[in-house]
Amino acid sequence: MKQQVIDYELASPGAQELLTSSRLAHLAYVGKDDTPKVIPVGFFWTGAQVVISTATTSPKVTALSARPDVAVSIDAGDSPDQARTLSIRGRASVEIVEGLTGEYLAGAGKIMDTEALAAFERNSRNMYDQMARIAISPSWVRYYDFGAGRLPHFLQKLADQNSP
Template identity: 65%
Template sequence: MDAQEIADELGQRGAQELLVTPVAHLAYTVGDGTPRVIPVGFFWTGEQVVIASATSSPKVATLSARPDVAVTIDGDGTAGARALSIRGRASVEIVDGLVEEYVMAARRSMDAETADRFVEQCRKTYVHGMARIAITPSWVRFYDFGAGRLPRFLQELVEAAG
């Protein structure tokens, strides 16, 4: 998928709405070859999906060794029958203090006073830094079943059925 196709998918209004929701699901493969799918908080920078984690989290070592991932965002049920699927490669960087996008995501999802308390507690918790996991999309699809943006195979079935 080329950069323009990725931009077109991510530029869809519904995709933009999903990119500001608080939770996504991250899929990756662990060392024994089995898949994992976990819920994660994330922040969309406009170019990357950024996830923050403790440096001791098992996913940090796994993604450093096996960076191919998939992310799906489907909202909280109020978004209708919509989903954003992203494939890409993760890069892992250990940062001092808190991951900037982690703080921005918290401030986006909480009132100012609650976010301040949360960030202060996080500074005490992550004294040894955090892992910044940045996923650069190489493939993206936005599905809106109610509006007819279906996976290709399903669209072909619908068209064939008349």
């Protein structure tokens, strides 16, 4: 049942748009110092996981290796009627790979033309001997579209109670 809800939420056209066209997400995790952190990250959606590629020396690599529970938020819209968000909770796995991750280049390809991507890849290969591949498997997902009336349950209940 739980996987059906996750699949349903992820299959929403709005959720798919956020997953495949957004440049940034916000990653929430507990840091090495036991305090919560929320940071912007580039990401790539594989169809099953949110993948974040980063330097092996990034503080989040150490923190997520010890405490893999995370939340991810992908947001869009500049006004209340355009506001949309995809909220994901899950567990992160960290793998150190040689060179660049495929998802790193695929994510960059969402926003760069062929020439810019080729230059980006050359520069990145010179910079990274290894990368950390952080793969987040969703265990809970909700897609909200405030303008379309797809609200969090508590807001929908409040709206229903106060509608004429």
